[in-house]
Amino acid sequence: MPFVSVTRLRVKSIFFLIPFMRANEASVKELKRSKGLVKGKELIDKKLTFWTITLWEDEGSMKAFRGSSSHRNAMQHLPKWCNEASYHHWVQEENEFPSWNTISEKLYSEGKLSKVRNPSKAQVENKFPPIKWTKTERRLR
Secondary structure, eight states, X not given: OOEEEEEEEEESOGGGHHHHHHHHHHXXXXXXXXXXXXXXXXXXXXXXXXXXXXXXXXXXXXXHHHTSHHHHHHHHHHHHHEEEEEEEEEEOSOSSOOOHHHHHHHHHHHOEEOOOSSOOHHHHHTOOOOOOOOTTEEEOO
């Protein structure tokens, strides 16, 4: 039964996009080498919104990646770069990804907010728009 991790980050300005993308690519590179990763994918949605879902053999494997240097470095900048940030974890029977609609519903109904310096109205109200674009998906493994 895989451990699932979902994140949703919205970059607050195009001025932060290049450093965000550099940090993201460094994290993806490390993610692909991570022990315990079953598979992952990411999605770029409207308004500079980035989604990631990863399936892990267990929670410990996810936490080991979360503590890696590239991910930790990216997370240090998250409060400055993003105006919306949330995450959710669960265990599921299937080794397949749920649909993006299911992913977003679970995140919106059960997810937790991460701290950002200048939260958007959606972050403050914990009320986010549904995913619009799904053709920008990239498989990570």
